[in-house]
Amino acid sequence: MRITFYGAAQTTTGSMHLVEANGKRILLDCGLYQGHRKEAFEKNRNLPVDPKTIDYVILSHAHIDHSGNLPQLVRQGFRGRVFARQSTTDLCDVMLRDSCFLQKRDLEYINKRRRREGKKLFEPLYDERDVDALMQLFTPIHMHDPREISRGITLEFFNAGHILGSALVQLDIRSDHGRNHRLLFSGDLGQPDQPILRHYEYPAGADILLIESTYADRYHPSADDVELRLEHYLKYIDRHNSKLLVPAFSVGRTQQIVYYLNKIRERGKFPREVKVYIDSPLSQKATMIYAKHREVYNDEARAMLAAGKDPLEFPGMTFVGSPEESMALNDTPGPMIIIAASGMCEGGRVLHHLKHCVGDEDNIILIVGFQAENTLGRRVVEKRNPLRILGEEVELKARVEVINALSAHADRAGLKDWLDEVKDNVRHAFAVHGEPEKVSAMVEMLKESGIPSAVAPMPGQTYRFE
Ligand SMILES: [Zn+2]
Ligand SMILES: [Zn+2]
Incomplete structure (x- = not known):
């Protein structure tokens, strides 16, 4: 052989x-x-x-x-x-x-x-x-x-x-x-x-x-505090009526974040006013496939199912459909979380959200994945001002937070x-x-x-x- x-x-x-x-x-x-x-x-x-x-x-x-x-x-x-x-x-x-x-x-x-x-x-x-x-x-x-x-x-x-x-x-x-x-x-x-x-x-x-x-x-940093950090950001945007923008890959990372948010909700720590928008057609399709294949879930996710709860969906969470609905979020007041692709901000709907969000110091851009060199995502992490997004220069004033533990x-x-x-x-x-x-x-x-x-x-x- x-x-x-x-x-x-x-x-x-x-x-x-x-x-x-x-x-x-x-x-x-x-x-x-x-x-x-x-x-x-x-x-x-x-x-x-x-x-x-x-x-x-x-x-x-x-x-x-x-x-x-x-x-x-x-x-x-x-x-x-x-x-x-x-x-x-x-x-x-x-x-x-x-x-x-x-x-x-x-x-x-x-x-x-x-x-x-x-x-x-x-x-x-x-x-x-x-x-x-x-x-x-x-x-x-x-x-x-x-x-x-x-x-x-x-x-x-x-x-x-x-x-x-x-x-x-x-x-x-x-x-x-x-x-x-x-x-x-x-x-x-x-x-x-x-x-x-x-x-x-x-x-x-x-x-x-x-x-x-x-x-x-x-070595990756410990994932222990991911949920607590998310909870902290939720409180922050709730207080400021602002937006938490999470650029995330459609398959895997998006479902992980949704799962963590759901767990925060289960613990009764999810602020009532905060809306969650999953804004990527591929993310929606991928989440449906995750939901179809529950036979692969681990014990914790199975326990949620057994208790009659869907680990990947909860009240207040919306899959955004058309590009028009996506654009409409720009003018919708917070508090809200937007999870959008692509994960490194190289394309997709995350771009117009980013362009709209970065100028407001009350917003948080939360980076949850690896950002390769020469990507817009990397420039956000490095806070390189001004940023060039969709052909326009915009000043980065929003908070930038990074969670490195989710590889x-x-x-x-x-x-x-x-x-x-x-x-x-x-x-x-x-x-x-x-x-x-x-x-x-x-x-x-x-x-x-x-x-x-x-x-x-x-x-x-x-x-x-x-
Ligand atoms: Zn792989
Ligand atoms: Zn690979």
């Missing part, structure tokens, strides 16, 4: 690893590479494998950096099956269509300029027809339900505790000649004890390990905890899904834990196992 690391090798995005065994070619993930626009476009368009030769894709979870290039795989001739949990399939259906929409919007802007300059116009990587075709190929695999997907190749999913539907991928490969292998792929590993979702599991017995390294060199990824302590439980039989470990310094830190951790061979593969590198 052989493994070739095509994506998320020495980088975080574009997850894609090819496993070749028993005459089959299997992709683990098929994600979009995200980065500088032109470079990303080239990388994503030029697939490193011939899609017609791929038999199966096994999808760890629905995040675009893991699933986002699947429609293009289909467009270029892939006709095999995609194995994923049902919740991942449901999320892909909305997230990949959203990806079509974002590409289209992005290209309209770029092509306008190119048309003026007489240059050739760019085409999107894929469109909704490709997503339609792809959705036909999804084949659900249930948790803890081993399935022989091909002769001598058995697939089993375990909880990864990262986002709804996220899975650890275990492949048992029995060979007619040579040794048998058990491969374990972490996908993205969640943070232990996060709201709604269950804790990641520790499947035993793998001899080959692919482990993510996103935060292999850092969906395990930190160094979480990764170490997981590794210690799964490592016993591991002979070969590969650090993936991390920038060069992160995968190096992971390789160190792997070696320290006594694994005989640990490397951070380079893109395109192949490893052979007898």
Whole structure:
């Protein structure tokens, strides 16, 4: 058997690893590479494998950096099956269509300029027809339900505790000649004890390990005080009749915040006057999918359900529909919370809210996720005045608060905890899904834990196992 690391090798995005065994070619993930626009476009368009030769894709979870290039795989001739949990399939259906929409919007802007300059116009990587075709190929695999997907190749999913539907991928490969292998792929590993979702599991017995390294060199702050801090901000905006604006990713982070707000309400600490608006069509769809898949909830969320309460909805909370309704919030007086996408303020409805909110010192902008360099979100965190939003310069006077504890990824302590439980039989470990310094830190951790061979593969590198 052989493994070739095509994506998320020495980088975080574009997850894609090819496993070749028993005459089959299997992709683990098929994600979009995200980065500088032109470079990303080239990388994503030029697939490193011939899609017609791929038999199966096994999808760890629905995040675009893991699933986002699947429609293009289909467009270029892939006709095999995609194995994923049902919740991942449901999320892909909305997230990949959203990806079509974002590409289209992005290209309209770029092509306008190119048309003026007489240059050739760019085409999107894929469109909704490709997503339609792809959705036909999804084949659900249930948790803890081993399935022989091909002769001598058995697939089993375990909880990864990262986002709804996220899975650890275990492949048992029995060979007619040579040794048998058990491969374990972490996908993205969640943070232990996060709201709604269950804790990641520790499947035993793998001899080959692919482990993510996103935060292999850092520790997250404790999440203990998230609820208390939110409660404090609620009181503040209630007193000032002002707005609390939370830029948040539609899938995962938005549901976490809603859950915390709900818990504050359960404790009777939610100010009566404060309204909650979830302002992103994708957030609404994703929340509905979370509500549909309650079988994945953790004990605390299940207890709420058993008590007749919906963990992700409460009185006073509204999903904002049309863009007009969204704009109307600009002129609606507080106190209110607006949770809007995108999480790094690079697009979406959060932009007009931000433009409207930042000038008032009574408002709070609450940052709850990682803000990459060169994003508007990062400039807000760094309080770089004035801010340029939607083509206009605005003065930042609002309070800016940051909660760093809500990462969906395990930190160094979480990764170490997981590794210690799964490592016993591991002979070969590969650090993936991390920038060069992160995968190096992971390789160190792997070696320290006594694994005989640990490397951070380079893109395109192949490893052979007898
Ligand atoms: Zn992820
Ligand atoms: Zn990822």
